[in-house]
Amino acid sequence: MVFSSLVFLCVFFPLQMLLYSLVRSIEAKNTVLILFSLVFYAWGEPFYVLLLLGMTFADWLISQGIYRYRGTGKSKAFLVLGCIVDLGLLSFFKYGTFFCTNLQRFTGFPAVIPQIALPIGISFYTFQLLSYLVDVYRQQVPAQKQFRRLFLYVSLFHQCIAGPIVRYQDVSEEILSRKVEESDLRTGINRFASGLAKKVLLANVCGKLVSLTLLDGLTENRGVNLAALEKTPALLLWLGAICYMLQIYLDFSAYSDMAIGMGLMVGFHYKENFDYPYLSQSITDFWRRWHMSLSSFFRDYVYIPLGGNRKGTLRTVLNLFIVWLLTGMWHGAGWNFILWGLYYFFFLFLEKFLIPGLQKLPRVFAHLYTLAVVFFGWILFYFEDFTQALIVVKGLFCLNGNSFTSFESVNMVLNYCFFLLVAILACTPLARLLYHRICSSTQKGAVVLGTAMEWILPVLALVLSVSFLVGDAYDPFLYLQF
Amino acid sequence: MKHAKELKRGAKGKSVFFFTTLVLLMVLSLLIPLRPTESLAEKRKLAEFPEISASQLFSSDSDLLSGVYFDDIDAWFSDTFPFRDVFFQVNDLVRKGYGLKGTEIHGSITPANDIPDTFFTGE
Numbered sequence: 001m002v003f004s005s006l007v008f009l010c011v012f013f014p015l016q017m018l019l020y021s022l023v024r025s026i027e028a029k030n031t032v033l034i035l036f037s038l039v040f041y042a043w044g045e046p047f048y049v050l051l052l053l054g055m056t057f058a059d060w061l062i063s064q065g066i067y068r069y070r071g072t073g074k075s076k077a078f079l080v081l082g083c084i085v086d087l088g089l090l091s092f093f094k095y096g097t098f099f100c101t102n103l104q105r106f107t108g109f110p111a112v113i114p115q116i117a118l119p120i121g122i123s124f125y126t127f128q129l130l131s132y133l134v135d136v137y138r139q140q141v142p143a144q145k146q147f148r149r150l151f152l153y154v155s156l157f158h159q160c161i162a163g164p165i166v167r168y169q170d171v172s173e174e175i176l177s178r179k180v181e182e183s184d185l186r187t188g189i190n191r192f193a194s195g196l197a198k199k200v201l202l203a204n205v206c207g208k209l210v211s212l213t214l215l216d217g218l219t220e221n222r223g224v225n226l227a228a229l230e231k232t233p234a235l236l237l238w239l240g241a242i243c244y245m246l247q248i249y250l251d252f253s254a255y256s257d258m259a260i261g262m263g264l265m266v267g268f269h270y271k272e273n274f275d276y277p278y279l280s281q282s283i284t285d286f287w288r289r290w291h292m293s294l295s296s297f298f299r300d301y302v303y304i305p306l307g308g309n310r311k312g313t314l315r316t317v318l319n320l321f322i323v324w325l326l327t328g329m330w331h332g333a334g335w336n337f338i339l340w341g342l343y344y345f346f347f348l349f350l351e352k353f354l355i356p357g358l359q360k361l362p363r364v365f366a367h368l369y370t371l372a373v374v375f376f377g378w379i380l381f382y383f384e385d386f387t388q389a390l391i392v393v394k395g396l397f398c399l400n401g402n403s404f405t406s407f408e409s410v411n412m413v414l415n416y417c418f419f420l421l422v423a424i425l426a427c428t429p430l431a432r433l434l435y436h437r438i439c440s441s442t443q444k445g446a447v448v449l450g451t452a453m454e455w456i457l458p459v460l461a462l463v464l465s466v467s468f469l470v471g472d473a474y475d476p477f478l479y480l481q482f
Numbered sequence: 483m484k485h486a487k488e489l490k491r492g493a494k495g496k497s498v499f500f501f502t503t504l505v506l507l508m509v510l511s512l513l514i515p516l517r518p519t520e521s522l523a524e525k526r527k528l529a530e531f532p533e534i535s536a537s538q539l540f541s542s543d544s545d546l547l548s549g550v551y552f553d554d555i556d557a558w559f560s561d562t563f564p565f566r567d568v569f570f571q572v573n574d575l576v577r578k579g580y581g582l583k584g585t586e587i588h589g590s591i592t593p594a595n596d597i598p599d600t601f602f603t604g605e
Contacts, residue, residue, distance in 0.1 A: 001552075006560045010511040014504045047547045186493040189500050201576070411585055419580040455496050459503045464576060466507060470569040471561055 001043035001157075003258045004199050006469050009462075012040065013262075020266060026177060030152050033266065040157035041120070048119035051089070056154045058085050059129045060147045063136045067143035075137060082133040090126045093118055098333035121161030123330055125154050127297055132168040134301055141169045149175050156268075158259040162252075164273035164293040171268055178267030186454070188264030193458035195257025198250050200465040202423050204472075206247035209416065213240030214382065214392065222385065229391045230400045235409040237395045239416075245378050246423045249278060252291070278427045281366040282359045283347040283373055294330070298323045313353070320352075321345055331381070336389070340381045347373055516564035523570075529554075529561040 001008050016036045023029055042049040062085070065078035096116040104113060132150070135141045144150040150168075152175060159166050213236045215225050256273035263270045273293050280286035287295050303323050309316040321342075328341020351358045361369065376393065383389035394400050413420075425431065439450040510516070520527045532554035534546060545551040563569065 005556050006511065006563065007556055009504075010507045010559075014501070014508040017501065018505070043552045044549055046549055046552070182493040185497050189497060193500070205580075408587055411587055414582045414584065415580060415586060417581040451492060455492070455499055458496075458500050462500070462503060462507075464572065467569040467572040468576075469560060470563040470566050470573070 001040045003255065004196065004204075004465075004469065006466065007043075008040075009196075009466060009469070012036070017265065029266070030149070030175065033156060034148060034152050037152070037155040037157040037160065041155060041160060044161070045120050048117075048122075051119055051122075052125060052155060052160075053151070055086065055089060055126070055129060056151050057147060058082075059133060060144065060150045063133055063143040063150075064145075066133060066136045070137075070139055079133055079137045083130065086126050086130050086133075090122055092116070093122055095329075095333045124163050124165055125160055127165050127294075128154055128159075128168070131165070131297060131301065135167065135169050141172055144168075144172070158262045158268070159270065162255050162259075163291070164256050164259060164270055165297055166270050166293070170271060174268050180265065180267045184264045184267065184269075188261045189458050190261070190454075191257045191264065192261030193461040195254040195259075195261060196465045197461035198257065198426060199254035200468045201461075202419075202426055203247050203251035203254055204468070205419060206243040206250065206423060209243040209412075210240050210247055210382075213237065213412075214244065215388075225388060226391060229388060229395065231402055232395060233402055233406040233409045234396055234398050234404045235413065236406070237392055239409070239413060241375065241379055241392065241396070242420075243423075244382055245278075245375055246420075246427065248378060248381075249274075249427055250423065276427065276429055278371065278374070279367070279429075280370045280374075281361075281363065282351055282370055283344065284351050284359060286370055286374060287344070287348070294327070298327060302326060317349065317353070320348060324348070334384050336380055336384050336386065339386075340377060343377055343380060510564055511559070513564055517562040518564075518566060519562065521566070523567065529558045531555070531558045 001012060003009075016032065019036075020029055020032050023032060038049060041052060045052075059082055062078050062082040066075050066082070069075040069078065093116055097113060100110055100113045104110060132141075132144075132153070136143045144153075153166075153168055153171060154160065156166075213232070215229060253274040260270050260272070271293065273291060275289040275292065277286050277290035280289055303319055306319045306322065307315055308319060324341045324345035325338065326341070327344070328338040331337040331340065358369065359366075379389050379392055383392070391400060395402050398404055435450075435453065438446050438453065441447070441450075518528060519530075532545070532551055534544075534551055545554070
């Protein structure tokens with residue numbers, strides 16, 4: 001199930017909130033959340049819900065061993081076992097087909113490539129489980145004695161399938177006891193409604209413009225796609241690539257907003273996952289603001305344990321290389337994702353070692369440089385086929401013999417000019433600042449306006465989103481495929 | 483006087499308003515008799531509730547295990563939503579504000595037949 005489906009919005013979510021508020025004890029509330037999470041996951045993956053259960057159970061058993069023998073070599077052996085189980089399963093499901101395809105390309109073996117389906121959310125919940133095991137090993141948190149409580153943490157539908165990657169130590173106490181303050185409920189509703197509107201009213205429309213202009217980015221119909229892309233006017237390519245850049249942020253941050261909002265409504269406080277990344281002043285800054293739960297995972301569980309920057313320059317470079325190779329691989333089993341990760345390694349290496357001045361450019365230039373790097377990065381990310389990516393990059397500068405504009409392209413930009421402006425502004429804190437400005441005024445008019453906005457905007461966002469979803473069947477979030 | 487940031491702005495009332503709307507949407511969506519079965523405007527039959535036979539339930543390649551069955555329910559639920567035409571109108575109202583809609587192109591433009599270089603002589 002996805003947050004932007006009508007079954008979720010009109011049946012699943014209200015029913016969950018209703019039952020959750022009817023039961024009193026924390027155990028009963030947790031049971032409601034577990035049952036709804038099982039239905040949520042099984043709706044999209046009826047079979048692999050068993051994998052989710054099995055992996056959590058295995059890790060729960062292993063964590064008991066890690067905790068029991070804490071401080072000894074046995075504890076480390078249990079941790080290694082846990083990592084082998086989790087990473088082994090993730091590798092099998094996520095990279096099995098990719099590995100066999102490339103092996104066949106070079107050696108001719110195996111004759112038949114197995115087609116392994118990717119269970120939804122496996123990259124997210126595997127990382128959550130890993131963080132739990134490592135934190136227990138580091139004695140930052142005791143092992144959870146009850147399986148059901150650990151399963152609640154892993155399977156909770158707010159974050160199970162597309163993040164944010166929540167750390168067990170951040171929610172372990174709230175699993176046992178939590179209270180929903182009035183301010184939490186208020187903020188939760190705002191975050192949920194604004195996330196929903198961001199996804200349905202903005203990201204989905206951006207997505208449609210992308211598929212109209214950049215084609216589907218898939219390798220099917222390669223010849224036809226290549227010929228069409230070569231002739232596409234530059235203006236359409238710019239429009240498509242900018243829309244993809246907007247879509248991927250709006251879509252993914254919307255999911256995190258909704259997750260954080262729904263968490264607040266039941267007393268869970270998840271950490272922020274985005275901090276207006278398109279306002280960054282350098283690539284280093286960008287990765288401090290984009291998918292923060294993933295970059296902090298790699299920092300705390302890969303980069304620092306490898307020695308971070310404490311073992312000399314060469315080792316730091318190697319550690320950075322490993323982290324960005326893994327970041328690329330995490331996003332998908334494809335060479336384009338790996339290259340995309342290493343593309344960022346290159347720019348981070350440049351900023352850290354070769355041209356440190358890049359991080360101290362005047363604001364306008366720093367911002368332009370960052371946006372340009374990120375923009376071309378998304379083109380690499382979008383196309384699994386490098387030839388298509390190259391054609392698009394050349395086409396942006398009319399190097400394919402394509403024209404800059406056409407009747408169709410100018411018309412499309414005019415047809416969507418106001419929409420694009422709103423989508424770009426939605427990537428900035430402008431609306432939030434305006435809202436806070438109104439809400440921090442004590443003038444009578446401002447108080448009335450602020451209160452009216454508080455009441456009306458979330459409901460308006462909900463009803464408008466439903467109106468967009470009626471008749472529009474299945475519309476998954478982009479990050480579900482990772 | 484209270485500082486503006488300390489104002490609760492009727493947080494309780496706001497929650498009641500939001501969740502009541504949500505529950506009303508739930509009730510509306512579950513009023514099965516109100517769900518249309520065909521669209522006059524689109525001239526087509528709308529998606530039907532998917533059926534599944536008992537023998538399909540436990541077969542290894544069943545729609546139930548692959549998730550297709552639930553996708554079909556999603557499609558039915560959204561396609562036959564009560565008062566779908568009213569929602570379309572609301573949707574259309576928003577889409578009208580997307581930009582300057584002097585000329586809109588639906589589908590794709592392809593060149594027509596070339597104009598012949600020489601005059602047709604009839605021979």
